[in-house]
Amino acid sequence: MRTSVITQYWNKVVAHLRWLHDEEEESIRKAARAIADQIKQDRIVYAYGPGGHSNLGPQEIFFRAGGLMHISAILDEGTLLNNGALRSMAIERTPGYGKIVIQDHGLQKGDLLILINAYGINSAAIDAAMEAKRLGVQTIGVTSVQHASSTPDHHPARHPSKKNLHELVDIVVDSKVEVGDAAVEIEGLNQRVAAMSTFANAFCLNAMVAATVEILVKEGLHPPIWTSGNAPGGDEANARFIQRFKGRIKNL
Numbered sequence: 422m423r424t425s426v427i428t429q430y431w432n433k434v435v436a437h438l439r440w441l442h443d444e445e446e447e448s449i450r451k452a453a454r455a456i457a458d459q460i461k462q463d464r465i466v467y468a469y470g471p472g473g474h475s476n477l478g479p480q481e482i483f484f485r486a487g488g489l490m491h492i493s494a495i496l497d498e499g500t501l502l503n504n505g506a507l508r509s510m511a512i513e514r515t516p517g518y519g520k521i522v523i524q525d526h527g528l529q530k531g532d533l534l535i536l537i538n539a540y541g542i543n544s545a546a547i548d549a550a551m552e553a554k555r556l557g558v559q560t561i562g563v564t565s566v567q568h569a570s571s572t573p574d575h576h577p578a579r580h581p582s583k584k585n586l587h588e589l590v591d592i593v594v595d596s597k598v599e600v601g602d603a604a605v606e607i608e609g610l611n612q613r614v615a616a617m618s619t620f621a622n623a624f625c626l627n628a629m630v631a632a633t634v635e636i637l638v639k640e641g642l643h644p645p646i647w648t649s650g651n652a653p654g655g656d657e658a659n660a661r662f663i664q665r666f667k668g669r670i671k672n673l
Contacts, residue, residue: 453632469495471545478537486649519548530557539618541569541586550589562590565598
């Protein structure tokens, strides 16, 4: 009996998450150490996903039940899909745009920026990483090394420098997304369906958060963590910390 496409996708997702678990734990823990060091100083940690669906990454760990309150998502209107998908793609390919976003959010030396972009080649991502480096901002990249390395230099999505995100950041968490992202093959169709990058990014990012909290608790610090506002007592639990972050986190 042929395996259904739903089961194929489930198998692919589970196998990919196991692959990340088995091979990326060290890099995730290294990233968590960097985040923990920022939180110990009560510093904001920035997360930016320069690209249409890459924007889901920062949203995954911002203002999220079980998430760190020190996370500030950079949700720039330019590449958000709700402003137009084709517009988003054009803007993420515009040289210089990522630099403007980083400057607009006021990042400075000593800050920490998590850059989430599976393909790791577009201008917005590369310029954001380059500007962060120029400013003395430490960077974590959640990106696919294989996808970037396999993309030809002449591809229209590439930054003019032909650089890859994983070459520019200080810490690389390899999401291992394959070229084209889609994972499931259907008989009679020469194109794959069902993307993998959102699962990969969400796992890496939430694992990073969990490892960060574990580090901090072991070192005697209980960081403020968001409680679901839809759970009993959630609003009251969050209210204890709101004023501490209001004004420091742009999108709060």
